[in-house]
Amino acid sequence: MIEFRSVSYAFEDVSVLEDVSLTIEDGEFGLLAGANGSGKTTLLRHCNGLLTPDSGEVLVDGTPVSDDLIAARSSVGMVFQHPRDQFVSATVGADVAFGPENLGLERAEIDRRVDAALEAVNMAGREDDRIDTLSGGEQSRVAIAGALAMDPSHLVLDEPFTGLDEPARRSVLERLAALSADGTGVLLATHDLRDVLTLADRVIAMRDGQVAADGSPDDALEDLAGLEVRVPDR
Amino acid sequence: MLTYEPDETLAHRLDPRSKLAVQIGFAATALAHPTPRALLVLSAVTVVVLAAARVSLRRTVIAYRYALVVLAIAPVLAGVTIGSPWFDRADALTSGLASYRVLLILLVSAAYVRSTPVRDSRAAIQRTIPGKPGQLLGIGIALVFRFLPVLQGDLRTIREAMAARLGTERGTIDRISTVGMLGLTRAFDRADRLSLALRARCFAWNPTLPPLAFSRLDYPVLAFALCLALSAFY
Amino acid sequence: MATERNSVELVDDDAVRSFARAAVLAALMGAAAVVGSIPIPLSPVPISLGVLVVYLMGLYLGPYWGTVSIGLYLTAGAIGIPVFANGTAGIGVLIGETGGYLWAYPLAVILIGLAVHGTDDLADPADTSTPVIAAVLLAALIVIYGLGTAWLGYVLELGAIEALQLAVVPFVPGDLLKIVAAIAIVKAGRIDPT
Numbered sequence: 001m002i003e004f005r006s007v008s009y010a011f012e013d014v015s016v017l018e019d020v021s022l023t024i025e026d027g028e029f030g031l032l033a034g035a036n037g038s039g040k041t042t043l044l045r046h047c048n049g050l051l052t053p054d055s056g057e058v059l060v061d062g063t064p065v066s067d068d069l070i071a072a073r074s075s076v077g078m079v080f081q082h083p084r085d086q087f088v089s090a091t092v093g094a095d096v097a098f099g100p101e102n103l104g105l106e107r108a109e110i111d112r113r114v115d116a117a118l119e120a121v122n123m124a125g126r127e128d129d130r131i132d133t134l135s136g137g138e139q140s141r142v143a144i145a146g147a148l149a150m151d152p153s154h155l156v157l158d159e160p161f162t163g164l165d166e167p168a169r170r171s172v173l174e175r176l177a178a179l180s181a182d183g184t185g186v187l188l189a190t191h192d193l194r195d196v197l198t199l200a201d202r203v204i205a206m207r208d209g210q211v212a213a214d215g216s217p218d219d220a221l222e223d224l225a226g227l228e229v230r231v232p233d234r
Numbered sequence: 235m236l237t238y239e240p241d242e243t244l245a246h247r248l249d250p251r252s253k254l255a256v257q258i259g260f261a262a263t264a265l266a267h268p269t270p271r272a273l274l275v276l277s278a279v280t281v282v283v284l285a286a287a288r289v290s291l292r293r294t295v296i297a298y299r300y301a302l303v304v305l306a307i308a309p310v311l312a313g314v315t316i317g318s319p320w321f322d323r324a325d326a327l328t329s330g331l332a333s334y335r336v337l338l339i340l341l342v343s344a345a346y347v348r349s350t351p352v353r354d355s356r357a358a359i360q361r362t363i364p365g366k367p368g369q370l371l372g373i374g375i376a377l378v379f380r381f382l383p384v385l386q387g388d389l390r391t392i393r394e395a396m397a398a399r400l401g402t403e404r405g406t407i408d409r410i411s412t413v414g415m416l417g418l419t420r421a422f423d424r425a426d427r428l429s430l431a432l433r434a435r436c437f438a439w440n441p442t443l444p445p446l447a448f449s450r451l452d453y454p455v456l457a458f459a460l461c462l463a464l465s466a467f468y
Numbered sequence: 469m470a471t472e473r474n475s476v477e478l479v480d481d482d483a484v485r486s487f488a489r490a491a492v493l494a495a496l497m498g499a500a501a502v503v504g505s506i507p508i509p510l511s512p513v514p515i516s517l518g519v520l521v522v523y524l525m526g527l528y529l530g531p532y533w534g535t536v537s538i539g540l541y542l543t544a545g546a547i548g549i550p551v552f553a554n555g556t557a558g559i560g561v562l563i564g565e566t567g568g569y570l571w572a573y574p575l576a577v578i579l580i581g582l583a584v585h586g587t588d589d590l591a592d593p594a595d596t597s598t599p600v601i602a603a604v605l606l607a608a609l610i611v612i613y614g615l616g617t618a619w620l621g622y623v624l625e626l627g628a629i630e631a632l633q634l635a636v637v638p639f640v641p642g643d644l645l646k647i648v649a650a651i652a653i654v655k656a657g658r659i660d661p662t
Contacts, residue, residue, distance in 0.1 A: 343561070351580065410517070411649035429487075432488060
């Protein structure tokens, strides 16, 4: 469970988040929608302590993030835009192992997690592939596997479809749907809502650093009008 | 280009630390003894080392061609005198022998390069150098290996963009500073995104170390390296 | 699981950022060794951007992280990543005839880093006056030439003049241009070191 309690945050005197309160339940598939600059990225980066609120508090599983960064970062796996800048190793297997190695796990457990994570993103058996030989969609999926290897209860993704062609985008979405079906919570920030609304349990719309709407995908379509997000063609 | 190639040779099965020891022992004794007799023995050692790693002499010579040009010019430069006798054969011979030993040192290190994946070198570094320096160096070289092709791509893009906008007409200083500035800006942008990913994946000072162990094969090789190093003193 | 995690010692957020920059600049130096060269008029030797990146490491990473960066570059090359001139690698290059230049790079970075930033937090190099930057980059270049020539002379059994002819003279025009280019980059003030 990720809980925001009256979180405000400013960057260089410009308010980016204003008094945001929000609870993301375990196993929930949430969409974070909103135009560029609406505060989506800033909100996400508070979930695992990459940013610290100016006021208010963020809790993961009931513990303030700042009290236990390691627990928060293990529990909330994060995938950023530009997957090619997120890899720490030149080969797939070594990269996915990076998170669990940092947690100091036994080698056998690390290997088990790497296998499971690659399996979950349809990249099983590709451990020795070089990352710079992968397609954009494959790179995105390996970045997701890197987060999954931390064994998180939530997977948070910031605009993961940027730069992906349509088949690659669909391959990532399909994996997210499968993860969600297996019980992993997914929080997906995107300004492109095509195909994703049917997967989501909930849509949170951001505008000017505040939650402008929060509800089921059916209600969301009306609320989203005027938020500069790309909605499904009707 | 001279890089690691997967293979099943003797050298590929050795621990990187043994291979490192051989190179250092070899270089020490080659630097200490630029004599025809010693170089004959060391040539034989080089042939064995190259065979043990199945190094292609032709490709290695091509890879080091610029260095070899300097090695070839040096004895000529050493021999030429202004005024009689115009060419001092003794000086040229001394320099020629010295150049030849450098060639041998280069060839021996080529055997390490061909037979050692970056992953193994990284493991050797993290297991040999204790504490924070070992961890920084180990993860650091993994990052260099990962980002090298990415930044080569950046530099190519920058140069092509400059050429497309009549960049070749501009002054040399202008061109160098533009490439330098754009290259540095992009590198820092990538580094800042990378640092978020490192933090999200719990980048730690005390991770589980990559696996690496000496095999029975390594002990005679280490003993041989020790003999080489000791022979530097005789 | 909880007890295992308690022993994890996270790298400081600030250190992670500096380290990432140091590693990526080391990779930039390696990339410049292969694709960076620019032909210059009236010189047989094209300019490799390598030494420019050495200057930038000192100027933008400071003495501490700049040294980490150049150390990563040298180690990466030693273990076989093709980052040395013309995409070569191997310990042999560090010991071979151009090894002196490579070993001088860390000294050059420390010299530049200390002169521009001191031992405290990173400063903006644009705040350092142009003559001071020019002088310190020139001093760094002299250190590089000095060690480079001395080692080349020793390892190839050449006299000082011969070593200078082989290892310094052809490169002087390009290296001076790189100093001017580095100053232009700093004075444009568009890159934030912090």
